[in-house]
């Protein structure tokens with residue numbers, strides 16, 4: 001899943017694609033680089049981010065969603081916690097809603113997704129991006145996140161969303177410390193088993209990578225993201241949400257080649 005943040009303040013690319021033409025060109029480039037989906041978002045969710053209202057979010061994303069639906073070779077996902085924004089994007093042809101609140105932010109969200117027969121990503125977070133880092137208290141982070149995520153998935157299915165159209169996401173960096181992020185990445189198969197639907201994981205360029213890898217520049221975070229991308233697929237994730245689609249695809253293709261290699265050489 002390739003990321004297009006149409007925001008002034010997202011964590012690593014805020015401001016780069018606020019202009020619709022730049023965002024559309026970026027989305028098309030991500031599709032050409034091999035993304036399976038393009039995820040368009042109009043509200044930053046970095047820790048402490050100020051919320052934006054639905055009108056502003058719509059103003060940012062609608063021209064981009066409309067053009068990408070018409071021109072991109074892959075489906076478009078809308079990254080929003082607001083039912084009105086999701087509905088508008090689905091009405092013009094977006095096929096998936098990526099909701100970092102897992103349905104908790106807007107009581108109408110799950111119904112809107114169900115009515116549109118769209119796909120849905122239920123992510124785990126506690127609180128809101130403004131407050132979440134004060135809520136990183138768990139008895140057992142893997143069990144607690146798995147159980148809270150399973151409850152969100154169950155609500156989505158109860159609301160009429162097709163279980164086959166659901167993905168769950170442990171929410172790396174959302175109400176989690178660096179150590180908790182690592183614990184979750186190390187337990188993806190257990191989380192998938194607890195939740196019962198395929199996992200999407202978003203670790204791209206997140207600050208815990210700088211902490212654990214001892215680096216702090218964009219290139220270093222991209223390198224670290226390649227490691228987590230390969231790790232996530234090895235651990236059974238269905239999808240990763242990344243900024244650098246071309247690099248991620250190369251890393252995953254190499255992983256597949258290694259998987260086919262024999263002592264005599266490369267299998268066809």
Ligand code: PMM
Nearest residue numbers: 010011012045098121123169172202
């Ligand atoms: N992370 C961000 C935004 N949306 N959606 C999902 N499903 N999972 C994530 O981990 C996630 C997300 C924040 O990252 P960005 O500001 O770099 O896009």
